Amino acid sequence: MKDKLIHSLETVGLSPMVPVVRLASGENPKQQCTEIFERIGLPILAIALFLLLWSVSAAKVQTSLGTLPGPAQVWEQYQGLVVEHKEERAKEEAFYERQEARNAKKLAKNPDAEVKIRPYTGKETFFDQILTSLYTVFTGFILASLIAIPIGVACGLNKKLYGAVSPIIQILKPVSPLAWLPIVTMVVSAVYVSSDPMFSKSFVTSAITVTLCSLWPTLINTATGVASIDKDWLNVGRVIQLHWSKQVTKIAIPASLPMIFTGLRISLGIGWMVLIAAEMLAQNPGLGKFVWDEFQNGSSNSLGRIMVAVVVIGLIGYVLDWLMVSLQKIISHSSPESAR
Amino acid sequence: MQKSAPLSLQKIIKTTIAAAVVSASFIGFSHAEVGEPEKEDLKFGFIKLTDMAPLAVAYEKGYFEDEGLYVQLEAQANWKVLLDRVITGELDGAHMLAGQPLGATIGFGTKADIITAFSMDLNGNAITVSNDIWAQMKPHVPHKDGKPVHPIKADALKPVVDSYVDQGKPFNMGMVFPVSTHNYELRYWLAAGGIHPGYYAPHKGDTSGKIDADALLSVTPPPQMPSTMEAGTIYGYCVGEPWNQQAVFKGIGVPVVTDYEIWKNNPEKVFGVSKGWADEYPNTHIRVVKAMIRAAKWLDEENNKNRPEAVKILSKSQYVGADHDVIANSMTGTFEYEKGDKREVPDFNVFFRYNATYPYYSDAIWYLTQMRRWGQISDNKPDSWYMDIAKKVYRPDIYAIAAKELIADGVIDASEFPDFATESGFKPPQKHFIDNIVYDGSKPNAYLEKFSIGLKKDDKI
Numbered sequence: 001m002k003d004k005l006i007h008s009l010e011t012v013g014l015s016p017m018v019p020v021v022r023l024a025s026g027e028n029p030k031q032q033c034t035e036i037f038e039r040i041g042l043p044i045l046a047i048a049l050f051l052l053l054w055s056v057s058a059a060k061v062q063t064s065l066g067t068l069p070g071p072a073q074v075w076e077q078y079q080g081l082v083v084e085h086k087e088e089r090a091k092e093e094a095f096y097e098r099q100e101a102r103n104a105k106k107l108a109k110n111p112d113a114e115v116k117i118r119p120y121t122g123k124e125t126f127f128d129q130i131l132t133s134l135y136t137v138f139t140g141f142i143l144a145s146l147i148a149i150p151i152g153v154a155c156g157l158n159k160k161l162y163g164a165v166s167p168i169i170q171i172l173k174p175v176s177p178l179a180w181l182p183i184v185t186m187v188v189s190a191v192y193v194s195s196d197p198m199f200s201k202s203f204v205t206s207a208i209t210v211t212l213c214s215l216w217p218t219l220i221n222t223a224t225g226v227a228s229i230d231k232d233w234l235n236v237g238r239v240i241q242l243h244w245s246k247q248v249t250k251i252a253i254p255a256s257l258p259m260i261f262t263g264l265r266i267s268l269g270i271g272w273m274v275l276i277a278a279e280m281l282a283q284n285p286g287l288g289k290f291v292w293d294e295f296q297n298g299s300s301n302s303l304g305r306i307m308v309a310v311v312v313i314g315l316i317g318y319v320l321d322w323l324m325v326s327l328q329k330i331i332s333h334s335s336p337e338s339a340r
Numbered sequence: 341m342q343k344s345a346p347l348s349l350q351k352i353i354k355t356t357i358a359a360a361v362v363s364a365s366f367i368g369f370s371h372a373e374v375g376e377p378e379k380e381d382l383k384f385g386f387i388k389l390t391d392m393a394p395l396a397v398a399y400e401k402g403y404f405e406d407e408g409l410y411v412q413l414e415a416q417a418n419w420k421v422l423l424d425r426v427i428t429g430e431l432d433g434a435h436m437l438a439g440q441p442l443g444a445t446i447g448f449g450t451k452a453d454i455i456t457a458f459s460m461d462l463n464g465n466a467i468t469v470s471n472d473i474w475a476q477m478k479p480h481v482p483h484k485d486g487k488p489v490h491p492i493k494a495d496a497l498k499p500v501v502d503s504y505v506d507q508g509k510p511f512n513m514g515m516v517f518p519v520s521t522h523n524y525e526l527r528y529w530l531a532a533g534g535i536h537p538g539y540y541a542p543h544k545g546d547t548s549g550k551i552d553a554d555a556l557l558s559v560t561p562p563p564q565m566p567s568t569m570e571a572g573t574i575y576g577y578c579v580g581e582p583w584n585q586q587a588v589f590k591g592i593g594v595p596v597v598t599d600y601e602i603w604k605n606n607p608e609k610v611f612g613v614s615k616g617w618a619d620e621y622p623n624t625h626i627r628v629v630k631a632m633i634r635a636a637k638w639l640d641e642e643n644n645k646n647r648p649e650a651v652k653i654l655s656k657s658q659y660v661g662a663d664h665d666v667i668a669n670s671m672t673g674t675f676e677y678e679k680g681d682k683r684e685v686p687d688f689n690v691f692f693r694y695n696a697t698y699p700y701y702s703d704a705i706w707y708l709t710q711m712r713r714w715g716q717i718s719d720n721k722p723d724s725w726y727m728d729i730a731k732k733v734y735r736p737d738i739y740a741i742a743a744k745e746l747i748a749d750g751v752i753d754a755s756e757f758p759d760f761a762t763e764s765g766f767k768p769p770q771k772h773f774i775d776n777i778v779y780d781g782s783k784p785n786a787y788l789e790k791f792s793i794g795l796k797k798d799d800k801i
Contacts, residue, residue, distance in 0.1 A: 065590075084657075098402070098405060099405075099410075102405070102408070118380070118381055118410045121381075121399075121410050121411060121412045122658075123657075123658035189428060189430075201430065283415075283416070283417050283421070292417075293415060293657065293658075293661070294657065294661070296388055296415070296563040296564075296661070297388065297563075297657055297660070297661025297662060298563060298566070298586060298661075298662055299655070299657070299661055299662050299663045299666075300663050302661075305657075
């Protein structure tokens with residue numbers, strides 16, 4: 001029971017909690033206490049020290065919008081954003097009620113009139129923006145993975161192919177999202193024409209920019225992973241005359257999973273970073289737009305709100321990374337400690 | 341007539357009411373009611389400036405919804421992006437600089453057919469200089485009772501600019517867009533004080549507007565003006581509110597003159613849509629204009645009594661988003677010049693009074709004369725050309741339909757609009773300019789002759 005709990009804690013990345021479990025089961029209390037202090041106490045101490053340093057030094061920076069906000073002001077702004085979110089939801093409800101009343105009136109006047117319920121036209125709150133950003137980053141990331149993994153596997157299995165496309169990859173890899181964005185924007189507005197589009201152009205632009213910037217680590221890692229599989233395994237596959245598709249799905253991919261996941265993890269991290277920059281630059285909905293709008297507002301709350309966004313962006317990035325690591329541990333059955 | 345039947349008071353009232361009902365319904369049928377909107381889901385763009393207020397009010401007060409329109413308002417990064425997105429159709433319409441539809445139509449910058457049937461406001465801009473420049477200007481500014489006498493002319497700035505020119509240092513100033521009101525106002529003020537703001541020469545590919553310039557004007561997006569000046573890149577700027585009051589609040593600059601003092605009741609922003617859009621959705625367009633006329637009226641109603649509420653709406657982060665007090669400073673009839681020098685300017689922001697919403701041809705022509713004056717129009721044009729362009733871009737006909745609807749609905753009294761039967765679209769010659777030059781919209785070329793700085797007839801760069 002205890003071992004099972006410890007194992008699952010380690011799998012989901014909560015290994016600092018392990019000594020607590022051990023302590024609760026009465027296992028070597030002295031050693032566990034030191035471990036708890038080292039693994040939980042020290043990080044908490046470091047965070048506290050960081051917050052203290054932040055609040056002291058922020059108070060000394062005088063900007064044109066007042067002093068730089070410290071942790072307390074940022075927390076205050078966060079609560080303000082929550083209140084704003086709730087108010088907006090109430091307005092949304094009223095909007096739908098008004099719309100229904102108006103539609104009913106229209107139908108009473110003319111039973112054949114076409115009526116529909118439109119989505120709310122009000123502003124996106126901070127929390128809506130978070131969801132938009134997450135949705136966009138996952139779309140871009142999944143798209144990138146769908147492109148990168150097959151190409152990576154092909155390159156890993158075929159040295160000549162890898163040699164041929166390698167220069168292209170090397171040149172495209174370091175291109176900044178700031179350079180991709182104008183190109184993507186122009187291409188999307190030229191190609192993606194529809195009277196009733198399923199996705200908005202801004203969403204497509206952001207997602208494709210994320211894809212373009214984040215597909216390289218997965219591609220390279222997959223190729224390297226597949227190329228470095230033990231040749232005997234592939235030879236066995238050949239000897240028992242496995243169909244090539246089976247060779248790929250049964251041997252190449254499973255054997256290189258740890259490398260693929262390392263690539264995916266880097267890709268997702270890059271994608272998240274790129275997305276915020278793309279949203280800021282192109283004014284596409286999401287957290288990046290939130291930051292830019294607040295910067296433009298120049299109100300005395302703006303800096304605090306931007307910092308809330310920064311903290312949230314950081315936390316989400318952390319959670320995304322943690323998610324990928326856990327996924328890797330679950331799928332690849334690797335030992336939890338090896339994939340740090 | 342039956343003599344015997346006495347006409348009771350009750351009966352009289354009854355018949356009067358009946359007659360009124362009949363005549364009212366008759367009027368109701370007699371004017372062609374605007375049909376259902378062809379497009380109900382709309383997205384309008386705006387720039388974070390207080391003069392976007394009619395859009396915010398029409399949304400928040402439900403005037404758009406009353407017209408069966410479901411509007412989304414979206415802040416744009418800068419005037420160029422905003423114009424481009426109206427052209428590509430990503431936006432159905434937008435809060436625009438009065439010069440933008442005209443500039444686009446004549447092909448200065450991006451070429452596209454943009455029209456306007458609604459003028460959003462009068463006045464609302466100011467010219468701000470940095471504290472340092474103000475300190476150098478101040479000795480040349482006449483004072484009375486220890487306070488500067490307004491309006492302050494660019495004569496006071498001239499010695500400062502001259503000293504920069506003598507030292508070979510560029511005197512940089514900011515405005516928001518090449519065809520913006522702000523560009524023309526800043527140029528007008530500078531030129532009236534003998535400072536040359538420079539010519540454009542688009543036929544030579546020079547669209548920076550710095551030929552022969554004493555003061556170098558460049559484009560900076562409105563919300564970034566204060567920080568750009570603080571950084572020392574520009575020494576002064578012309579921009580709309582709240583970005584002049586912001587400089588006062590931050591203690592980084594001094595607004596020296598408002599556009600009300602440069603040209604009393606000058607037209608400022610318009611609501612622009614692409615011509616293709618307007619042709620495709622005529623009913624929608626009329627309904628949008630209706631909603632915005634109501635919003636403008638609400639903003640000026642009963643001696644600006646709704647302004648405090650408007651300030652609250654505008655200070656929301658999705659609209660202008662600046663601090664409440666900063667916006668209130670200019671929106672509620674006052675303007676703060678040098679810190680502490682707050683003065684009454686009741687007409688600093690006008691949204692409805694003086695037929696502010698009506699798109700006058702003469703206003704369009706004034707902008708065209710300034711485009712010609714500074715070389716954005718490179719060749720001489722006959723007076724008739726000015727009229728043709730004005731008619732192509734400014735559409736009082738659409739405005740009139742919307743206004744008549746509102747009159748018929750009983751929402752706004754006919755007396756609050758121009759008399760559409762006789763209105764020519766030309767304001768009588770306007771005298772209230774800072775250099776006392778009179779503007780007559782029907783004679784653009786004669787008007788251009790009156791300026792000592794600026795291109796005339798056959799001048800060519």
